[in-house]
Amino acid sequence: MAATDHVDFEKFMEGVNRRNPHQPEFVQAVQEVAQDIFEFIEDKERYHSEQILRRLTEPDRIVSFRVCWEDDKGDIRVQRGWRVQNNNAIGPYKGGLRFHPSVTESVLKFLAFEQTFKNALTGLPMGGGKGGSNFNPKGKSDREIMRFCQSFMTELYRHIGPDTDVPAGDIGVGSREIGYMFGQYKRITNHFTGVLTGKGLEFGGSPFRPESTGYGAVLFLCHMLSHRDDAIDGKTLVISGAGNVATHAAEKAVQLGGKVVTLSDSDGFVYDPDGFDQEKIDWVRRLKEENDGSLSAYPEEFSNAEFHEGKRPWQVECDIAMPCATQNELCKDDAKTLIDNGCMAVVEGANMPTELEAAHVIKDAKILFGPGKAANAGGVAVSGLEMSQNSARRTWEQVELEQMLQDIMKGIHERCLKHGEQDDGYVDYVKGANIAGFKKVADAMLAFGVV
């Protein structure tokens, strides 16, 4: 095929839309990546003739299954479960499981697609996958969670394995759920093996996995700032979310001299003008982990703070915004408000928290923009290290893992610079991450021929 005969970006996206009806999140994720890839492969014939991007937008396989469980009243409940195995060109499928009522096939396909590039960016040998269920853990008893996890794994176990596919946690799936699922896997298969990451330390988990996503995102932010001869010390941060990623991002930012003034959940956001310190962050963590509570209770405990019901925190003045809750939580108007208020950096702790139009506003303003697939890759990176520890049947110390995470985040930043630095000195981190992630996976696919 001559270079001029290539399918162009618009035609390509028409095809993606046609083949994936009613899957807006997946189409959005593909569009965000494909824009940059089309520019990169313009003069690279093999990527076109071998249809690499077309192949990458068709998951290797999607498994969908019924999850039946019994609630505490004895009623039978039926949920849907999925595992999307997107691409294993550079290693076993790897990526989290999400339990949330908003989970659909589209959401999991977008997450698995993103995960493929993210995992490549870490430099570790991991392919991309994602899974989960529309099960809502909110308000469920511990026994109900256990029965659901066991039922979920009773089907999932036949599709995963330490060299095949290694799931982990995501929204609604923490160490408790991983424990229940690992227990069931072991019981069914009689294998004690590294088939899940994020496990408890007593049974093969890695120190530092809980901290790694949030800490890694702040380390990535620090690299972005230092590339501009700046630092986090003294900066005000607005963070959304109150879960694993948000609270650990807040903790690391505070340790490094930042002032974090918000956290949020699905009920609204807390503004604390005095800033969150370790005691307040621990309180939020306990509220969420032990009591499944709402942040609306925060001002009763810390009197200077305000709770803003049903709102997101992007109106609050800040130097740095870190969306760490969920997808599409920062829209075009939010982006404009942040920029008007003098925000100098948006760094994504969550996966695709920024709507496409908002991302364009941020890029056009030429402020720093750290995409999730680079900024939040520290979590899956330490999961990759947990896989290595399990294979070698050993455990590294926390200090060793912290050092490895630092090196990995530095490497990801360098890979983004390599492909994202523009002639005027502006670094397009989105483009840099997309191209660096794509190139590694694409070159492996080329080596395999047409499969």
Ligand SMILES: NC(=O)C1=CN([C@@H]2O[C@H](COP(=O)(O)OP(=O)(O)OC[C@H]3O[C@@H](n4cnc5c(N)ncnc54)[C@H](O)[C@@H]3O)[C@@H](O)[C@H]2O)C=CC1
């Ligand atoms: N846990 C991990 O290691 C990694 C997580 N991520 C991403 O980070 C984000 C957060 O995940 P985790 O902290 O692990 O989950 P989590 O379950 O610990 O916390 C999620 C938080 O987001 C809030 N939230 C959920 N839906 C919301 C909505 N519609 N509006 C406002 N708030 C909402 C919840 O209230 C909760 O505070 C997700 O996008 C996830 O995919 C990315 C990389 C790794």
Ligand SMILES: O=C(O)CCC(=O)C(=O)O
């Ligand atoms: O640690 C893992 O494998 C899961 C991480 C994840 O789901 C993510 O990076 O979004």
